[in-house]
Amino acid sequence: MSSSESAFAISDDIELHPIAKSRSNSSRDSAEQNSQFSDLGTSLGLDPSRSKLKSFLYRLWNGPIVPRDDPVQFKSAYIQQFESFPQRISAPFPAKIKLPFILLYYTFWLFILQQALAPYLTEQPTWEDEVSGKSLDVISISCRQESSIWRGKNAQCGLNGKKCAPFEDREVYVRCPALCDSESIAYSSISVGDQNIKYRDFTIGGGRLNFPVNGSLSYPYRADSFPCGAAIHAGVVSPYFGGCARIKFVGAQSEFPSRDGSVGFNGFFPASFEFVQLPKCHNCFDPRVLVALINILLGFPVMFLSNSGALAFWTVCISGFWTIILTFDPPMVVKAQDPESLATLISLGFQRLLPLCFILYVFWKIACKTTLSYPSSPICKTLIWYPLFWVGILNNVTFDRLPVDRLTITDILTQPGSIFATLGIVVTIVCGAVVQAYHLWKAGKFREYLRLYVGFIVALVVLGNLAGLNLRIHHYILAMLLLPGTNTKGLTAMLFQGVLLGLLVNGVARWGLASIEETDRSLRRADPTGEIKPPTFIGYEHSNTSISWKVQETNTPTMVNGEFISPHDKLSQFSLLINDIEWYNGPNTSVSLETLAAENKILSQLILSSDSSQDQNLYFRVSRSGGNVRSDYTNAAVLKYPSGQFSFPKPGLTK
Missing domain, CATH: 2.170.130.20 (LCCL-like domain)
Known part of the structure; x- marks a missing residue:
């Protein structure tokens, strides 16, 4: 056994019984044993002069004496034959012979995709x-x-x-x-x-x-x-x-x-x-499932037979990117009637591809090269890393099906089931981080990555406390934060790295490089803003079938979506919705249903179409309006017509 192997064997067996095979009662043998124990403990970082806690922390910080980062290995000779197959068939052939076969395979791949996808995108x-x-x-x-x-x-x-x-x-x-x-x-x-x-x-x-x-x-x-x-x-x-x-x-x-x-x-x-x-x-059926299956199946040989890892890495990343852009989750709908529709989508794809390639190159250098390059397990790359990569790529049918819209407090509290799903995600990430941290420690890389992730945490804390901005951890950003920690060759790196890289490619392809800091306005979507308060209902007068409201006038300008609006001057009209359709827009603060029905044949037919002996529900919402600007609407007041039973709206706004 070599000296390095001996040292490694000792480091994995700290009970030290191989050192003292027999115990002598003589003081000389005891002194020699204590001397050996002291020397070995010092070499492992277990200084006898230190406490057990200090010794543990010393070893935790410095790692093992002999760092080790081996690829997955199988004991079965039958499986080892498969493991060595890519190397055996590749070694006899020089690159100038292999290159034409690779190009021919990619040409065949593109031809199959063209036949499956082109009619859907180009034919009306x-x-x-x-x-x-x-x-x-x-x-x-x-x-x-x-x-x-x-x-x-x-x-x-x-x-x-x-x-x-x-x-x-x-x-x-x-x-x-x-x-x-x-x-x-x-x-x-x-x-x-x-x-x-x-x-x-x-x-x-x-x-x-x-x-x-x-x-x-x-x-x-x-x-x-x-x-x-x-x-x-x-x-x-x-x-x-x-x-x-x-x-x-x-x-x-x-x-x-x-x-x-x-x-x-x-x-x-x-x-x-x-x-x-x-x-x-x-030409009605969407081929996205077929195209995804073609790309997944044709990527298997590249993943298994590639020894360098670089060819497989760039092949699956680029094919996954265009799978999302063109078919599986395109950022826009291609309309064959519009001759520039497909060209616009492809242009958008290249706009996102170029910065993505730089990001991918960085992560190839700092993490993926270690995991995928030889020596590595072709079977694990093909049956673990590669399928999980597609789990991340096809995010809209995997993780997007979880009841988690956006990782913001408001959305988590609003969406049913989001709290438990978010807790599950956090627990999974924490458990994966702990497991991978152990493998980084075994590889002697713990210190540098601990410093890196402490820096990440400090940066996120600072970004999360910037005034007027919301920290948004998009799934592509989450992947970028976690990918550096997969810089090992073992099974856990295969598990985590594939899915994280897939999420990175999917996020950039579908949404672009969205900002890690976003404003309240950009996160609001089409929900109420509360910037201009709507009127409040006064009630319903049964005698003349009129519904009325009031508003507090103000002459102070109000900021609406970044523009100063004076409600008193510009929002002098009122928009009244009945059953979610606008039936009145004017200056009055009271409107008679009978008058509205007399002036509008459609509304008259709708109100009078039901049995007059039975009540029907009318839902009223009102807002201020003027030009193209409107305040939020109230929640719905409910009127049982014609009996006249009126229920005021619940607190809150609608958009």
């Missing part, structure tokens, strides 16, 4: 009308609100909803992407009567019909429901492959009962839509 989806034989255009939309179908919440459809008309006898043909089962969630609050919908699918009413009725496949959905989410809810579109849907507007409904988990609304709404049977469609 169409219907084939069975009656006329004509091809009808289909619009490609995202999983959330589509302004060409419904402009948006509150007053965005204009007075009486005219900007969103017609409310019936209109058909729209849409192509929905895949994964809208989780992407059709309202991440900012949207009012539905007296409910504020957030962190759930925004589909109101509807539901699947067991048997088609006159061509209709679903019950009516309220027209502001997210179309693709509603299509999945109705069973018209696949959550995994997307598809096309035919939307038919069928006019007003007196209520929208909740079915199969949708949002219920017990009041009238002037517009609704159903899904109706489809003619033959072309």
